[in-house]
Amino acid sequence: MTTQDISSRRPLPDGFLDDLRALLGDRVQTGDAIRLEHGRSESHFAPMPPDVVAFVESTAEVVAIVRLCGTAYVPIIPFGAGTSVEGNTLAVQGGLSLDLSRMTKIVAVNNEDFDCTVEAGVRREQLNEHLRDQGLFFPIDPGANATIGGMASTRASGTNAVRYGTMREAVLGLTVVAADGRVIRTAQRARKSSAGYDLTRLFVGSEGTLGIVTEVTLRLHAIPEAISAATCSFETIGGAVDTVVQSIQLGIPLARVELLDDMQIRAVNRWSNMDLPELTTLFFEFHGSERYVAEQVETVGELAAANGGGEFQWANLPEDRSRLWKARHEAYYAAVNIRPGAMGWATDVCVPISRLAQCITETKADLAASSVPATILGHVGDGNFHVVFAIDRESAEELQEVEGINARLVRRALAMDGTCTGEHGIGLGKQEWLVEELGEAVDLMRSVKRALDPGNLFNPGKIFALGAIEPDMPAGGAT
Amino acid sequence: MTTQDISSRRPLPDGFLDDLRALLGDRVQTGDAIRLEHGRSESHFAPMPPDVVAFVESTAEVVAIVRLCGTAYVPIIPFGAGTSVEGNTLAVQGGLSLDLSRMTKIVAVNNEDFDCTVEAGVRREQLNEHLRDQGLFFPIDPGANATIGGMASTRASGTNAVRYGTMREAVLGLTVVAADGRVIRTAQRARKSSAGYDLTRLFVGSEGTLGIVTEVTLRLHAIPEAISAATCSFETIGGAVDTVVQSIQLGIPLARVELLDDMQIRAVNRWSNMDLPELTTLFFEFHGSERYVAEQVETVGELAAANGGGEFQWANLPEDRSRLWKARHEAYYAAVNIRPGAMGWATDVCVPISRLAQCITETKADLAASSVPATILGHVGDGNFHVVFAIDRESAEELQEVEGINARLVRRALAMDGTCTGEHGIGLGKQEWLVEELGEAVDLMRSVKRALDPGNLFNPGKIFALGAIEPDMPAGGAT
Structure with a gap:
C-alpha cells in the first residue's frame, strides 16, 4: 500500500477535546472504528485516521469548530460520504474529521427558477427523490450516492455531464466558512453574474482546502417528457x-x-446478472419530447450502424432503465470483484475527444501486457475515461506495476493535451501529475491557498505540497 | 459626469518611455488623441486617459512590459476593443494602456474537438467568419464586436447565453502573464478537469486585475442544420x-x-428603419434539425398565444435574420440616439426568472416618473436585463436622477436574490453594489488580488478598493 509521511502529525493539544465536547456533546467521537471509517479510502490508499471525528448539524457549529481548531492548530478535514477515490479525505496530519453528513436539510426549492439550496450533507439520491414530484431533477451523477458538498468539492461530474455539465456548471452559489470563521456567501441566486471574482468556481473543486462548504445552491432541470435508453455493441473502440x-x-x-x-x-454481466455481448459497448440515454427523442434515436442509430455497431438493445420501461443504469453505477464494484478479495484502484483521465480512441486503444494494449485484471469505462462524450484495477492487496509487485501503468496513462493523456483527472480530483494520488500538467500555474494555486487559509488549517497536504510555513502565521499551524 | 480622485496619479519615472521604446519602437504612443481613445468609456464616465499606450504583438512582449512596469511602479490597464460600459478600462491612476487589439492570430482550430485557441485581440466577428467554412461557430455574443480577451475579462454573455452559456462556460483555458512576468497556462484542452483550483474561472471575469490574458481557448459549437428567427409582440411584460x-x-x-x-x-424602429408594433416584444431564435426547429416553433407559438402574444413575424431568410439581429445589436445606439446629442448610460442587473416580470414592471414605473428617456431590453431567458438612459450630457440634475434610478434598480434586484450586474462587470460603476451584494466575500476577493498581484500592478482601482498598501510590497506601487 502507498505509505505517507506522517512525521508532522502532532497530538491534540490539552483540553481540545473538552472544548469540542462543550460544543457538540456526544457528537464528538474518538473510537478506533469511527476514526478508521473517516480515515480510509474507497481506493488503494493506506488508512490515515483523524484524531477525532465531529458530527456537525449547522453552519454555526462549523464556525465554532473552525475558530476552535484555528486557535488550537488542529487541521480540519471535511467529510461527506467518503466516496472519493484519490485519498481526498485522509487525515495526512491527523486532526479533526468534520463530518457534514448529518446536515441533510433541503433548505429551499425554487421550482420556477430551476434551482434549490441544500445543506452540504444532502446526498444526490435524497435530493432527486425530493424533487421528483415537482417535475425537476438534479443531473450530476458520479455513480456513488455522494453528498452534494463532496461533489462540489471534487468538481464531480459523471454520466450526465455531456448534456448537463459538471458541478462547475451546476453550482450557482455556496455558503462557506472561511479560515477566520466568517460565513461567506459566494453568489446570489441569479443564473449568471459578472459581479467580481468567481468565488463559487474557486471553491468548487478545491477539495476542502480553502474553506468548509456548508450549503450549496444548485441548478436544476425539468424532467424530460420522454427518456429512452439503449445499449449498442461495437466491433472496435x-x-x-x-x-x-x-x-x-x-x-x-x-x-x-x-x-x-x-x-x-464481462464484469458487469457477472456482477449485475446481465447478458450483454462481451464487446466494446455504448450505453445511451436520450432526453426530450417524444418526437425529438425518436428523431435523435433514428439519427444515432444510423451513425452507429455506419460505424460497425450492432442493433440497439432498448431499455424503455422505467424498471429496465433503472436496471441498466444501476449496472453502470455498480461498474466499479463489478470491476474490483472480478477477482475475489481484490483491492480496487481507480484512476481517470480526460482528453480532447479527437484523441480518445487512440488513448483508450494504447491504454488497452498496456493493460493487456499486465497480469493485473483491469477494465475501462468512460464518459465518452467528454473524452473522460476510467481504468479500474483489481489488485492483490498483499502484492507489492502488483502495486508497483499498476503505478507504472497509471503513470504511462497520465503521461499519454497529458501528451494529448488532456488532464490527469477529469473528475476524481487530485487528493493525494495525482499531486505530481498536477505539476507535470500545469507547471507554474500550481504556484498560483499555492498563493491562493496561502491567502485564503494562511494557517493551512483546511485539509492540509491535499492537491499540492506547500512550501515552508511563514513564521508569522496568523492562524492554524499544520504544515 | 462622475468625477474620480486621481490624487494618487504619479508621473512616469525618468527613462521609462525610453525603455519602453527600446522594446516596442513606434508602437509606444503618447499623443493626446490616442490616450483619450484609450481613456474614455462607451458610457457616462469622465475620461481618464493613460500616460502612454503600448501596442503589443506577442505574449513575449507582454512579459517584457509586465517586468518593466513592475520595476518602475507603473500601472498596466489591458485594453481590447474598449466596448465595456462600467469604466473597466479607464486609467484611474494613469499608467500604461496595454492595447492587445493587434494580437489577432487564430492560433488553432480543432474542429473535431469543437474548440479553438485565439490571441486575446481577436474579435468575435473575425472568429466567426474564420469558423464558418468549417461548420462551427462561437456563440457568445454581447452585441459589440468585442475582443475575445475583453469578453473573457468581463465574463461577457449576451443573446445566446440562454442556450450556450456565458464566457464562464465558453473558456476552456487561458494563457496569462502573471505579475512576476511568468507565463501561466491555466488548463489543458480537455473538455473538463478536476485538476486543482479552477484558475481559468478565476481569471474569467477578473477584469484584468489579476494578470494579462494573451491567449484564450474556447469551446465551439456546430452550426445547426436549421435556424429560425421570429418576433412576437405582447400586451404585457x-x-x-x-x-x-x-x-x-x-x-x-x-x-x-x-x-x-x-x-x-420605438427606438429600434427609428434607428434601424423597422416597423414593429410598439409593444413589449420578444425576439426568438431556434436552432436544431429542420424537424426539431418546427416542433419548437409550434410549442412556443402555442405558449405565446396563450399568454397574450400576437402572431409570430418570421425572419427565416438569412438576410432577414441578419437584419433582425443587427437591429438588436444596435439597440444601445438606437436607445441613446432617441434624444439627439444625448450621452448613453447603460446598466444591467440579473434576477431569478420568477422575479423578472415584477422587477421589470417596477423599474418601468420608476422610469415613467423620470424625465430622462430610457429603454429596457434583456436576455430574458437568463433573468438579465438592461436599462439604457439617454442623458443630457450637460445636466448635473439628470445625472443625479439617473444615479437614483440605478440605485433603486440595483437594490430591487438584490432584494430579489439577484446580482448588481449580469454581464457588464463591476469596473468603476458598481463597486459599492458589489459590497452590498456579497458583503465580506469581497474581502476574500481582495485577499486573492493581493496574493496574485501584490504590487497592485494590474488595472488598479477596479472591482473594489484595496486597503492600505503593505509597506514591504514586493513589486509595483500603485494603490
Whole structure:
C-alpha cells in the first residue's frame, strides 16, 4: 500500500477535546472504528485516521469548530460520504474529521427558477427523490450516492455531464466558512453574474482546502417528457467513439453516453446478472419530447450502424432503465470483484475527444501486457475515461506495476493535451501529475491557498505540497 | 459626469518611455488623441486617459512590459476593443494602456474537438467568419464586436447565453502573464478537469486585475442544420416573461430570446428603419434539425398565444435574420440616439426568472416618473436585463436622477436574490453594489488580488478598493 509521511502529525493539544465536547456533546467521537471509517479510502490508499471525528448539524457549529481548531492548530478535514477515490479525505496530519453528513436539510426549492439550496450533507439520491414530484431533477451523477458538498468539492461530474455539465456548471452559489470563521456567501441566486471574482468556481473543486462548504445552491432541470435508453455493441473502440463524435457534430444532445470495454462488460454481466455481448459497448440515454427523442434515436442509430455497431438493445420501461443504469453505477464494484478479495484502484483521465480512441486503444494494449485484471469505462462524450484495477492487496509487485501503468496513462493523456483527472480530483494520488500538467500555474494555486487559509488549517497536504510555513502565521499551524 | 480622485496619479519615472521604446519602437504612443481613445468609456464616465499606450504583438512582449512596469511602479490597464460600459478600462491612476487589439492570430482550430485557441485581440466577428467554412461557430455574443480577451475579462454573455452559456462556460483555458512576468497556462484542452483550483474561472471575469490574458481557448459549437428567427409582440411584460418561463419548463432549448420594451422598440424602429408594433416584444431564435426547429416553433407559438402574444413575424431568410439581429445589436445606439446629442448610460442587473416580470414592471414605473428617456431590453431567458438612459450630457440634475434610478434598480434586484450586474462587470460603476451584494466575500476577493498581484500592478482601482498598501510590497506601487 502507498505509505505517507506522517512525521508532522502532532497530538491534540490539552483540553481540545473538552472544548469540542462543550460544543457538540456526544457528537464528538474518538473510537478506533469511527476514526478508521473517516480515515480510509474507497481506493488503494493506506488508512490515515483523524484524531477525532465531529458530527456537525449547522453552519454555526462549523464556525465554532473552525475558530476552535484555528486557535488550537488542529487541521480540519471535511467529510461527506467518503466516496472519493484519490485519498481526498485522509487525515495526512491527523486532526479533526468534520463530518457534514448529518446536515441533510433541503433548505429551499425554487421550482420556477430551476434551482434549490441544500445543506452540504444532502446526498444526490435524497435530493432527486425530493424533487421528483415537482417535475425537476438534479443531473450530476458520479455513480456513488455522494453528498452534494463532496461533489462540489471534487468538481464531480459523471454520466450526465455531456448534456448537463459538471458541478462547475451546476453550482450557482455556496455558503462557506472561511479560515477566520466568517460565513461567506459566494453568489446570489441569479443564473449568471459578472459581479467580481468567481468565488463559487474557486471553491468548487478545491477539495476542502480553502474553506468548509456548508450549503450549496444548485441548478436544476425539468424532467424530460420522454427518456429512452439503449445499449449498442461495437466491433472496435474507434467505431464506438466515432459514433459519439459524429452525433455531437450533428448537434444531437446526448443525455448520457457511456463506453464500457469488453472486460468491463464481462464484469458487469457477472456482477449485475446481465447478458450483454462481451464487446466494446455504448450505453445511451436520450432526453426530450417524444418526437425529438425518436428523431435523435433514428439519427444515432444510423451513425452507429455506419460505424460497425450492432442493433440497439432498448431499455424503455422505467424498471429496465433503472436496471441498466444501476449496472453502470455498480461498474466499479463489478470491476474490483472480478477477482475475489481484490483491492480496487481507480484512476481517470480526460482528453480532447479527437484523441480518445487512440488513448483508450494504447491504454488497452498496456493493460493487456499486465497480469493485473483491469477494465475501462468512460464518459465518452467528454473524452473522460476510467481504468479500474483489481489488485492483490498483499502484492507489492502488483502495486508497483499498476503505478507504472497509471503513470504511462497520465503521461499519454497529458501528451494529448488532456488532464490527469477529469473528475476524481487530485487528493493525494495525482499531486505530481498536477505539476507535470500545469507547471507554474500550481504556484498560483499555492498563493491562493496561502491567502485564503494562511494557517493551512483546511485539509492540509491535499492537491499540492506547500512550501515552508511563514513564521508569522496568523492562524492554524499544520504544515 | 462622475468625477474620480486621481490624487494618487504619479508621473512616469525618468527613462521609462525610453525603455519602453527600446522594446516596442513606434508602437509606444503618447499623443493626446490616442490616450483619450484609450481613456474614455462607451458610457457616462469622465475620461481618464493613460500616460502612454503600448501596442503589443506577442505574449513575449507582454512579459517584457509586465517586468518593466513592475520595476518602475507603473500601472498596466489591458485594453481590447474598449466596448465595456462600467469604466473597466479607464486609467484611474494613469499608467500604461496595454492595447492587445493587434494580437489577432487564430492560433488553432480543432474542429473535431469543437474548440479553438485565439490571441486575446481577436474579435468575435473575425472568429466567426474564420469558423464558418468549417461548420462551427462561437456563440457568445454581447452585441459589440468585442475582443475575445475583453469578453473573457468581463465574463461577457449576451443573446445566446440562454442556450450556450456565458464566457464562464465558453473558456476552456487561458494563457496569462502573471505579475512576476511568468507565463501561466491555466488548463489543458480537455473538455473538463478536476485538476486543482479552477484558475481559468478565476481569471474569467477578473477584469484584468489579476494578470494579462494573451491567449484564450474556447469551446465551439456546430452550426445547426436549421435556424429560425421570429418576433412576437405582447400586451404585457408578464405575458412575455411567462412564455419564456413555460418554454424553459418544457425543455425547449431556446437559442436566443430577447425582450425589448415598447420604448426600445420605438427606438429600434427609428434607428434601424423597422416597423414593429410598439409593444413589449420578444425576439426568438431556434436552432436544431429542420424537424426539431418546427416542433419548437409550434410549442412556443402555442405558449405565446396563450399568454397574450400576437402572431409570430418570421425572419427565416438569412438576410432577414441578419437584419433582425443587427437591429438588436444596435439597440444601445438606437436607445441613446432617441434624444439627439444625448450621452448613453447603460446598466444591467440579473434576477431569478420568477422575479423578472415584477422587477421589470417596477423599474418601468420608476422610469415613467423620470424625465430622462430610457429603454429596457434583456436576455430574458437568463433573468438579465438592461436599462439604457439617454442623458443630457450637460445636466448635473439628470445625472443625479439617473444615479437614483440605478440605485433603486440595483437594490430591487438584490432584494430579489439577484446580482448588481449580469454581464457588464463591476469596473468603476458598481463597486459599492458589489459590497452590498456579497458583503465580506469581497474581502476574500481582495485577499486573492493581493496574493496574485501584490504590487497592485494590474488595472488598479477596479472591482473594489484595496486597503492600505503593505509597506514591504514586493513589486509595483500603485494603490
